[in-house]
Amino acid sequence: MALGRNEALALAIGTQVGAGVLGLPYAARKIGLIPSVALMFLVALTMYITALFVLELSAKNGGKQMSTLAREILGRPGGVLMFASISLMSYGALLAYIAGGGSVFANLFGISEEMGALIFWAFASFIIYRGLEMSGKSELILSGVLLALFVVVAIMAVPHTKVENAFYMGSEGIVTLFGVAIFAFGCHTIVPDIYKGLGSYEKAKKVLLLAFLVPAIVYSLFVASFLLVFGENTPQIATQALEQLYGRIGMLVGSLIPIFAILTSYIGLGLAQLDNMEEYLKMNRKSAWIITVFPPLILYMVGIRDFVEVLGAAGSTGDLMAFIIMPIVLYITYKLKPAFLRDREAEVS
Numbered sequence: 001m002a003l004g005r006n007e008a009l010a011l012a013i014g015t016q017v018g019a020g021v022l023g024l025p026y027a028a029r030k031i032g033l034i035p036s037v038a039l040m041f042l043v044a045l046t047m048y049i050t051a052l053f054v055l056e057l058s059a060k061n062g063g064k065q066m067s068t069l070a071r072e073i074l075g076r077p078g079g080v081l082m083f084a085s086i087s088l089m090s091y092g093a094l095l096a097y098i099a100g101g102g103s104v105f106a107n108l109f110g111i112s113e114e115m116g117a118l119i120f121w122a123f124a125s126f127i128i129y130r131g132l133e134m135s136g137k138s139e140l141i142l143s144g145v146l147l148a149l150f151v152v153v154a155i156m157a158v159p160h161t162k163v164e165n166a167f168y169m170g171s172e173g174i175v176t177l178f179g180v181a182i183f184a185f186g187c188h189t190i191v192p193d194i195y196k197g198l199g200s201y202e203k204a205k206k207v208l209l210l211a212f213l214v215p216a217i218v219y220s221l222f223v224a225s226f227l228l229v230f231g232e233n234t235p236q237i238a239t240q241a242l243e244q245l246y247g248r249i250g251m252l253v254g255s256l257i258p259i260f261a262i263l264t265s266y267i268g269l270g271l272a273q274l275d276n277m278e279e280y281l282k283m284n285r286k287s288a289w290i291i292t293v294f295p296p297l298i299l300y301m302v303g304i305r306d307f308v309e310v311l312g313a314a315g316s317t318g319d320l321m322a323f324i325i326m327p328i329v330l331y332i333t334y335k336l337k338p339a340f341l342r343d344r345e346a347e348v349s
Helices: 005-016 019-028 033-060 066-074 076-109 113-130 132-160 174-184 188-198 201-233 238-280 285-301 307-348
Strands: none
Touching (some): 005 188, 005 238, 019 033, 019 238, 033 066, 033 307, 066 076, 066 238, 076 113, 076 238, 076 307, 113 238, 113 285, 174 201, 188 238, 201 238
């Protein structure tokens, strides 16, 4: 279960840099480049602070998962709320990733979306089944390729940039961008696994700093690449616009980014949800894996396949509660609880 520093960093970044990033340029198109970048860094800072809360609480309690921490600090209702929030977010995201993977595979290889979804699901779910060590190594490779592709996109966009697109500003869509950014920076569920894999609070803390700084820079570069070219006309799935600029080569690059982005997030979130199920529900690992990866596939097969709607619902409900509100409540309660208990003991004596 040991992780190297680079593997831990790749696991954290890979969990973040997923489908959420693909919607950032579209969400930012009405706001403008400068305000959008500022808002993304503000969200990154907020999410980094709450991730540190999760890391400290997990490290002080033997590397326990977020749901277990909530149950022990806030009682059974708190544990149920955290478990429900994480599960809602995780299942919604995994379902969206299966749908997105199926769509991309269908476009690339000329197969049906259902067959593409099955291939994607089987490959990614197998990596999750093999556990933390294989997931860390896989994320290291996939995240490296993905970050390189983002740089390629930025280079491809440079000849088509328009300076005037850097300076327009608006207020429409701020709430939407805020929600998408929360989803795009969410990696809190994997934090306890990173701590356990590294075996050191200080090492995990350093990894988390880079894990939020690198995506914030990459996201800003990615958003700038499209806003500077398309401005307010940026398409909903930004990478699709590359085909307009470079034909088949643009289509290929624009398809590879979603594949790697979705795959890295599916692995990271799936592994975290498996550990969450195993620990909170006290299940054996194989049963936890089955309950983690099969329900989203079943939902996909019965027809729930709208990538954007599913992702939006998961992000605006589960992510906000699990990644911002609950970590703050847990941290404050944990810090105040000893003093509260001492006061009670003093009154009794």
